[in-house]
Amino acid sequence: AQSVTQLGSHVSVSEGALVLLRCNYSSSVPPYLFWYVQYPNQGLQLLLKYTSAATLVKGINGFEAEFKKSETSFHLTKPSAHMSDAAEYFCAVRGYSSASKIIFGSGTRLSIRP
Amino acid sequence: GAGVSQSPRYKVAKRGQDVALRCDPISGHVSLFWYQQALGQGPEFLTYFQNEAQLDKSGLPSDRFFAERPEGSVSTLKIQRTQQEDSAVYLCASSFSEVGETQYFGPGTRLLVL
Numbered sequence: 001a002q003s004v005t006q007l008g009s010h011v012s013v014s015e016g017a018l019v020l021l022r023c024n025y026s027s028s029v030p031p032y033l034f035w036y037v038q039y040p041n042q043g044l045q046l047l048l049k050y051t052s053a054a055t056l057v058k059g060i061n062g063f064e065a066e067f068k069k070s071e072t073s074f075h076l077t078k079p080s081a082h083m084s085d086a087a088e089y090f091c092a093v094r095g096y097s098s099a100s101k102i103i104f105g106s107g108t109r110l111s112i113r114p
Numbered sequence: 115g116a117g118v119s120q121s122p123r124y125k126v127a128k129r130g131q132d133v134a135l136r137c138d139p140i141s142g143h144v145s146l147f148w149y150q151q152a153l154g155q156g157p158e159f160l161t162y163f164q165n166e167a168q169l170d171k172s173g174l175p176s177d178r179f180f181a182e183r184p185e186g187s188v189s190t191l192k193i194q195r196t197q198q199e200d201s202a203v204y205l206c207a208s209s210f211s212e213v214g215e216t217q218y219f220g221p222g223t224r225l226l227v228l
Contacts, residue, residue: 036219041221041224042221043118043205043219043220043221043222044157044205044207044219045219046216046217046218049216090156090157092156101147101159101162101170101173102147102149102157102159102217103159104149104156104157104158105156106154106155106156107154107155107156
């Protein structure tokens with residue numbers, strides 16, 4: 001069985017500060033891992049994905065995440081927060097078999113202080 | 115547009131009423147998924163189609179929920195005799211291949227059952 005745990009339902013950082021959103025996963029098979037962002041009243045937008053290639057994955061809007069198998073983690077980072085980064089972020093896991101459903105975490109709301 | 119579209123965007127229903135939610139996937143996408151997102155939660159898988167075949171409906175919460183994709187393109191999620199606990203955002207996603215590595219999400223339909 002696969003699952004995802006996001007640590008911290010709400011994270012607040014100052015504009016220009018480092019963003020760190022934590023995600024730990026559980027999977028019995030090599031997983032696909034994703035980070036999605038959701039702006040108010042909008043659908044989910046893919047930020048980045050890990051598919052067993054490079055362990056450091058770069059995504060859109062300056063975000064990146066590192067897959068650490070030993071820690072079963074896939075934390076999302078951005079060196080310098082921007083006001084437009086304020087949104088809900090979801091970590092997700094999917095199995096390797098075809099047509100596997102995505103299992104989402106409960107989300108982390110990111111707030112940016114001016 | 116080139117993205118996944120959903121209609122209606124908002125739906126208010128009286129308890130006991132039937133509703134139908136529509137999803138137009140990206141043209142040519144083989145796989146189609148439905149998710150339910152309760153307030154403050156991550157999306158949860160409902161069902162999956164590969165072309166017109168419904169291959170996984172393990173996430174449908176009750177037999178009041180029914181989904182179809184008769185021609186392998188547009189899909190409809192139908193909820194019969196709606197209950198207050200059905201209030202949620204219903205998200206549709208599509209992907210190009212059977213593997214479904216990257217799922218593209220629509221904006222969702224927000225259903226409120228009174």
